[in-house]
Amino acid sequence: MSRFPKAVGAGLVAAVLVAGMDASVDAQPAGKNAAPAVAAERAAGKFGIGREAKPEEIAGWDIDIRPDGHGLPVGKGSAREGEALYNERCASCHGEFGESAGRWPILAGGAGTLATHDPVKSIGSYWPYPSTVIDYIRRAMPYGDAQSLDGDELYAITAYVLYLNDIIEDEAFELNERNFATLKLPNRRNFVDDDRETAEQAFWKRDPCMTNCAPGQPKIIGRARVLDVTPEAGTAPKVE
Amino acid sequence: MAGRKFTDERGMMARRSLLKAGLAVGSAAVIGAPGPAAASGDPGNQAPNVPDWSRYLGEGVDSRPYGKPSKFEAHVVKRDVEWLTASRESSVNFTPIHELDGIITPNGLCFERHHAGIAVVDPADYQLMINGLVDKPLILTLDDLKRLPRVNRLHFCECAANSGMEWRGAQLNGCQFTHGMVHCVMYTGVPLRIVLDEAGLRPNAKWIMAEGGDAAAMNRSIPLAKALDDCLIAFKMNGEALREENGYPARLVVPGWEANLWVKWIRRIEVGDQPWHAREETSKYTDLLENGTARRFTFVMDAKSVITSPSPQAPLRYRGQNVISGIAWSGRGAIRRVDVSVDGGRNWTTARIDGPVLPKALTRFYVDLDWNGQELLLQSRAMDETGYVQPTKAELRKHRGANSIYHNNGIQTWLVRGDGEVENVEIS
Numbered sequence: 001m002s003r004f005p006k007a008v009g010a011g012l013v014a015a016v017l018v019a020g021m022d023a024s025v026d027a028q029p030a031g032k033n034a035a036p037a038v039a040a041e042r043a044a045g046k047f048g049i050g051r052e053a054k055p056e057e058i059a060g061w062d063i064d065i066r067p068d069g070h071g072l073p074v075g076k077g078s079a080r081e082g083e084a085l086y087n088e089r090c091a092s093c094h095g096e097f098g099e100s101a102g103r104w105p106i107l108a109g110g111a112g113t114l115a116t117h118d119p120v121k122s123i124g125s126y127w128p129y130p131s132t133v134i135d136y137i138r139r140a141m142p143y144g145d146a147q148s149l150d151g152d153e154l155y156a157i158t159a160y161v162l163y164l165n166d167i168i169e170d171e172a173f174e175l176n177e178r179n180f181a182t183l184k185l186p187n188r189r190n191f192v193d194d195d196r197e198t199a200e201q202a203f204w205k206r207d208p209c210m211t212n213c214a215p216g217q218p219k220i221i222g223r224a225r226v227l228d229v230t231p232e233a234g235t236a237p238k239v240e
Numbered sequence: 241m242a243g244r245k246f247t248d249e250r251g252m253m254a255r256r257s258l259l260k261a262g263l264a265v266g267s268a269a270v271i272g273a274p275g276p277a278a279a280s281g282d283p284g285n286q287a288p289n290v291p292d293w294s295r296y297l298g299e300g301v302d303s304r305p306y307g308k309p310s311k312f313e314a315h316v317v318k319r320d321v322e323w324l325t326a327s328r329e330s331s332v333n334f335t336p337i338h339e340l341d342g343i344i345t346p347n348g349l350c351f352e353r354h355h356a357g358i359a360v361v362d363p364a365d366y367q368l369m370i371n372g373l374v375d376k377p378l379i380l381t382l383d384d385l386k387r388l389p390r391v392n393r394l395h396f397c398e399c400a401a402n403s404g405m406e407w408r409g410a411q412l413n414g415c416q417f418t419h420g421m422v423h424c425v426m427y428t429g430v431p432l433r434i435v436l437d438e439a440g441l442r443p444n445a446k447w448i449m450a451e452g453g454d455a456a457a458m459n460r461s462i463p464l465a466k467a468l469d470d471c472l473i474a475f476k477m478n479g480e481a482l483r484e485e486n487g488y489p490a491r492l493v494v495p496g497w498e499a500n501l502w503v504k505w506i507r508r509i510e511v512g513d514q515p516w517h518a519r520e521e522t523s524k525y526t527d528l529l530e531n532g533t534a535r536r537f538t539f540v541m542d543a544k545s546v547i548t549s550p551s552p553q554a555p556l557r558y559r560g561q562n563v564i565s566g567i568a569w570s571g572r573g574a575i576r577r578v579d580v581s582v583d584g585g586r587n588w589t590t591a592r593i594d595g596p597v598l599p600k601a602l603t604r605f606y607v608d609l610d611w612n613g614q615e616l617l618l619q620s621r622a623m624d625e626t627g628y629v630q631p632t633k634a635e636l637r638k639h640r641g642a643n644s645i646y647h648n649n650g651i652q653t654w655l656v657r658g659d660g661e662v663e664n665v666e667i668s
Contacts (some may be wrong), residue, residue, distance in 0.1 A: 191522075194535055
């Protein structure tokens with residue numbers, strides 16, 4: 001009862017008010033007036049739903065790590081310490097040197113390939129931030145046994161993966177929560193925020209051509225059937 | 241003989257008139273060559289005979305407590321492309337869009353993309369944590385979510401890598417594989433801003449991070465403005481509980497934006513003042529351009545369309561009257577128009593849109609086609625309410641090169657051959 005400040009002795013009326021307060025909760029806007037709830041007034045009141053999360057509950061789930069070091073766990077480890085862990089828990093998919101086995105993600109190599117026809121997007125050649133490495137290992141690796149590594153193991157494996165990428169050059173260098181954010185990856189400056197609405201302004205044609213839009217006859221320059229990589233059609237009906 | 245149709249102005253005009261001829265088709269159908277034979281069936285079940293199902297009792301009401309498609313529709317299933325990925329648990333399958341119509345995808349046919357397999361979450365154990373730059377960090381149960389104000393929204397959900405295998409040229413022969421990482425259902429859920437307001441946002445809040453409860457703890461950064469605009473925490477799709485493979489018991493809905501953001505089995509939202517640069521927004525889901533730089537945070541799905549029938553898995557089987565059917569969608573709003581070409585984009589006819597036209601939802605279009613067996617180069621071109629016109633693949637490559645993987649919304653070409661078979665091709 002006390003969750004609803006206005007509800008004292010007037011439960012029914014309060015319930016109606018709560019529903020009416022949130023004026024922006026209405027039908028999906030149709031077609032042209034697609035100005036959705038963005039401009040609408042924010043919900044005026046709180047519903048008192050949910051309970052406060054305890055610090056120890058948050059600590060168990062709050063695993064994210066940002067480039068500025070926010071979220072780094074306490075721990076330490078070197079590439080030398082990480083090598084054995086990596087070989088035991090990571091190498092079967094990612095390869096002994098991060099070169100990847102089969103179609104599993106490559107971790108190292110590929111420098112200088114991004115502007116070629118065969119770009120290799122490894123941590124060293126492509127990823128902008130080393131925090132992504134430790135964050136991802138912490139949340140998703142080892143594949144099939146996620147969130148099982150302790151702080152020291154995380155730093156040791158991360159140090160070894162960065163060593164494979166020549167980001168850490170001294171195998172004895174101790175990586176920890178205090179020095180981690182000083183590491184830099186070489187490709188960090190080659191990312192730009194989405195600029196399609198300016199760079200691709202030409203696609204806003206508004207009134208596209210309807211007749212005789214291209215000269216000459218179209219020529220077929222590629223056929224999927226030549227590659228023959230489509231899965232079998234199963235029981236799809238055939239033309240008779 | 242079919243190729244002749246492309247050789248002169250007269251030929252092109254004749255082809256254009258086919259599309260406008262919805263009214264004039266009747267006589268042509270009667271006079272025209274019969275074309276491939278209809279599926280013949282068993283004459284014992286056809287007039288004047290009386291089939292068994294018209295004589296004997298069928299199964300009773302308790303035989304199908306949760307209904308399933310007819311056994312004759314067993315081929316209408318999600319399919320994967322095994323060579324694409326290293327394991328089934330971090331992989332994708334594709335909606336059979338060539339078999340569907342209207343704008344709603346049946347729940348059982350919504351494509352799947354998992355990063356660590358399907359999480360099976362007991363709704364009694366389910367918790368959604370809100371932490372970070374909030375006045376009061378919260379834990380909500382599924383029942384809590386169901387006590388908050390609720391809305392219904394119909395939206396497409398498209399993987400950023402839909403059509404990703406086609407950047408370098410025609411590769412997969414079927415719109416299920418070229419365009420099947422899209423589905424459209426009606427979500428029921430709670431506006432995310434209502435959930436965030438329960439925790440109370442700090443003044444310096446600018447981004448949120450959504451995190452899944454799966455074994456990849458799949459996470460993405462989303463600008464706060466979008467979170468407060470039209471995002472939902474959804475717990476129903478098409479009226480029933482989410483399917484486990486689509487995030488049961490609760491997922492994020494991020495209308496018009498790439499599906500990777502629509503975090504399934506959502507367990508936590510952290511509010512922050514900057515993006516996290518998670519693996520799925522740096523190593524993956526960034527768009528590598530020809531010069532070696534890459535676009536990041538390319539959230540919006542550009543306007544796109546595809547003819548779903550005819551298509552390689554749905555060949556033409558009859559001469560005379562046929563229905564060209566397709567879907568169009570845009571992450572920037574509603575579809576305004578769809579044009580269709582039968583001559584590889586030289587001439588276009590505006591398609592008829594049927595059914596609801598909703599922002600950030602699939603939109604169905606049709607063209608009636610009088611087909612006499614000539615070769616066609618079929619294309620569709622979507623335009624949305626912002627004036628964006630779906631580009632050709634050549635135009636797209638001119639701006640982005642061919643290394644992008646993601647956000648390929650180029651115009652698809654189907655070659656319809658004289659025997660009715662359809663091929664995925666690229667044309668000059």
